[in-house]
Amino acid sequence: MTALLEVNQLSKIFGGLVAVHDVSFAVQSGQIKALIGPNGAGKTTLLNMISGVFPPTSGTICFNDKPIQKMATHRVAQQGVARTFQNVELFGEMTVLENVMVGRHLHSRGGFFAAATRLGGMRAEEQRIARDAMLQLDRVGLADFAQERAADLPFGHQRLLEIARALAAEPKLLLLDEAASGLSTREKSDLVEMIFKIRAAEITVFLVDHDMDLVMGISDEVVVLDHGEKIAEGTPRDVQQNERVIAAYLGEEPVDVENG
Amino acid sequence: MKQTPSINATLLIAVLSLAIILLLPHFVHDKYYLCVLSFVAIYTILVVGLNLLMGYAGQVSLGHAAFYAMGAYTSAILTTQYHLSSWLAMLIGVCLTAGIAYLVGVPCLRLRGHYLAMATLGFGWIVYIVLLHWDITGGTSGIQGMPNLSIGLPLLSNQAGHFHLAWSNLLVFDNDERHFYLTWAFALVILIISANVVSSRVGRALRALHGSELAAATLGINVARYKVQVFVLSAAYASIAGSLYAHTVHSISPSLFGFTFSVSLVVMVVVGGMASVWGALLGAFSMTMLVEWLRTIGQSVPSLREFDVIAHGIILMLVMIFMPSGLFVTIRDGFARLFRRRTPQPLPAPPAKEVALP
Numbered sequence: 001m002t003a004l005l006e007v008n009q010l011s012k013i014f015g016g017l018v019a020v021h022d023v024s025f026a027v028q029s030g031q032i033k034a035l036i037g038p039n040g041a042g043k044t045t046l047l048n049m050i051s052g053v054f055p056p057t058s059g060t061i062c063f064n065d066k067p068i069q070k071m072a073t074h075r076v077a078q079q080g081v082a083r084t085f086q087n088v089e090l091f092g093e094m095t096v097l098e099n100v101m102v103g104r105h106l107h108s109r110g111g112f113f114a115a116a117t118r119l120g121g122m123r124a125e126e127q128r129i130a131r132d133a134m135l136q137l138d139r140v141g142l143a144d145f146a147q148e149r150a151a152d153l154p155f156g157h158q159r160l161l162e163i164a165r166a167l168a169a170e171p172k173l174l175l176l177d178e179a180a181s182g183l184s185t186r187e188k189s190d191l192v193e194m195i196f197k198i199r200a201a202e203i204t205v206f207l208v209d210h211d212m213d214l215v216m217g218i219s220d221e222v223v224v225l226d227h228g229e230k231i232a233e234g235t236p237r238d239v240q241q242n243e244r245v246i247a248a249y250l251g252e253e254p255v256d257v258e259n260g
Numbered sequence: 261m262k263q264t265p266s267i268n269a270t271l272l273i274a275v276l277s278l279a280i281i282l283l284l285p286h287f288v289h290d291k292y293y294l295c296v297l298s299f300v301a302i303y304t305i306l307v308v309g310l311n312l313l314m315g316y317a318g319q320v321s322l323g324h325a326a327f328y329a330m331g332a333y334t335s336a337i338l339t340t341q342y343h344l345s346s347w348l349a350m351l352i353g354v355c356l357t358a359g360i361a362y363l364v365g366v367p368c369l370r371l372r373g374h375y376l377a378m379a380t381l382g383f384g385w386i387v388y389i390v391l392l393h394w395d396i397t398g399g400t401s402g403i404q405g406m407p408n409l410s411i412g413l414p415l416l417s418n419q420a421g422h423f424h425l426a427w428s429n430l431l432v433f434d435n436d437e438r439h440f441y442l443t444w445a446f447a448l449v450i451l452i453i454s455a456n457v458v459s460s461r462v463g464r465a466l467r468a469l470h471g472s473e474l475a476a477a478t479l480g481i482n483v484a485r486y487k488v489q490v491f492v493l494s495a496a497y498a499s500i501a502g503s504l505y506a507h508t509v510h511s512i513s514p515s516l517f518g519f520t521f522s523v524s525l526v527v528m529v530v531v532g533g534m535a536s537v538w539g540a541l542l543g544a545f546s547m548t549m550l551v552e553w554l555r556t557i558g559q560s561v562p563s564l565r566e567f568d569v570i571a572h573g574i575i576l577m578l579v580m581i582f583m584p585s586g587l588f589v590t591i592r593d594g595f596a597r598l599f600r601r602r603t604p605q606p607l608p609a610p611p612a613k614e615v616a617l618p
Binding site: 051052053072073074076077078082083085089090091092093094098101102103105106108109110111112114115116117118122125126129165166169 | 453454456457460461462463464465467468470471472474475476477478479480481482483489493535
């Protein structure tokens with residue numbers, strides 16, 4: 001296995017606040033890797049830097065051996081990084097299908113001129129986009145909702161739709177930001193199943209989560225962040241026995257080893 | 261849960277409203293109304309462009325009259341002072357306006373919401389002041405005497421061994437009826453082009469960045485570039501509309517291109533319906549007719565003379581409260597409901613998968 005994503009001495013300072021300090025780790029190709037930590041540990045900040053939402057203050061991020069830390073968000077996406085959001089960011093006024101069709105943006109080309117004149121294989125491309133999007137909806141079990149407004153979907157379905165949209169971009173690396181939060185037990189187990197399916201499709205998964213059960217049950221490796229610093233990294237078993245991790249989580253929420 | 265109405269209902273209403281407007285000259289023989297309907301065509305072009313920007317991409321412009329003015333003045337200056345071909349002048353106007361829109365758009369579109377509205381308002385104001393005080397634009401009295409547009413064929417004539425290239429005028433758009441068909445031909449082409457743009461990858465990208473710029477960018481959409489492109493496109497539309505005005509009314513002055521006009525364009529967008537290409541048609545039509553009607557009332561009842569400005573405000577408020585999706589969608593959904601009541605619909609299929617309760 002080779003490192004798909006390498007984060008090197010990454011730091012982010014907002015004004016006087018050090019959100020992330022000198023964090024390094026690597027995600028191997030084909031892995032499911034998790035990033036955990038108490039509230040305010042800097043998890044989402046780290047994810048935002050990897051996906052190019054804002055640049056790091058210092059340090060480097062290499063994706064596929066290419067430095068991406070200075071790239072704009074859409075350029076990072078072009079490299080093959082897709083993500084979901086903690087507070088679901090769907091295009092609420094568009095239909096479920098259209099949301100996923102937007103996910104096909106990078107795999108289609110038609111610009112203003114082609115769109116206006118319907119020239120240059122425009123119709124064929126539109127049909128291809130719709131077909132590909134439908135396949136992704138099928139994959140997450142939302143095909144029956146294709147023509148609904150995205151905002152009208154129940155919350156659990158919205159999370160699935162966001163994953164389908166990200167998968168439509170055919171990423172090499174999928175970043176999941178708190179994908180399990182707000183889901184019922186049943187929906188969570190569906191999510192776990194889906195994450196395994198995604199890995200089976202040779203997409204590397206890097207997830208940020210609070211839910212210890214979920215993270216420990218599915219991850220190959222775990223990185224633990226506390227107050228912006230990496231305090232542990234290793235297999236779920238190693239991390240759970242790490243004293244610094246236990247200390248960081250004490251008083252926050254107990255580490256629940258049992259699987260739900 | 262609300263299902264989005266089929267594309268057929270959209271097409272039906274679009275064709276219906278177009279047919280009504282285009283057939284009106286056969287029933288209304290009043291030259292005055294023919295003129296007003298030509299204005300509706302010109303405003304439709306403006307409103308479609310502004311709707312692409314506002315309704316689809318979610319970027320508010322309060323200075324759109326400036327781009328309209330640029331088209332009108334470029335056409336007027338180039339044809340009256342430099343005696344250029346009207347079509348060439350129109351083309352130069354579009355290129356010039358698009359270029360300026362690009363220069364204005366690149367810094368302005370980094371701003372969001374109210375800030376963008378303020379920046380475009382400022383830009384519109386600057387253009388208005390320039391029109392008032394620059395000698396080339398003729399100050400407050402503006403420019404008069406633009407020629408009619410015409411369609412011709414190049415003729416090669418051989419006179420004593422020398423070849424001459426001359427244009428034969430096949431059709432000169434020189435009366436109200438011809439202006440009507442000219443302006444509506446333009447409006448139709450632009451409506452169709454826009455409907456195509458909207459229901460494509462580009463249209464989805466615009467609506468996506470309206471919904472969430474962040475999510476759009478993480479899917480590989482170059483948000484800044486799309487915003488500038490749609491801004492330039494809508495400015496180009498406005499420029500075409502301006503040129504058409506110059507060549508059909510033959511007289512322009514700064515008062516036509518002030519802040520009030522920018523605002524009434526926004527009102528037309530909202531009344532017709534945000535994010536609705538065909539709504540632009542209804543917005544332009546209903547508001548223009550209303551203003552004309554109020555003007556006739558104002559002529560007979562002098563105390564109501566300035567009432568149209570107030571009416572604009574009242575209508576904007578009422579539409580926002582009672583019809584936030586605009587005329588087009590309201591009428592279309594009304595029709596859809598009417599049909600549904602008459603033909604019993606088959607029961608919707610139960611969802612394949614049971615929805616887990618939280």
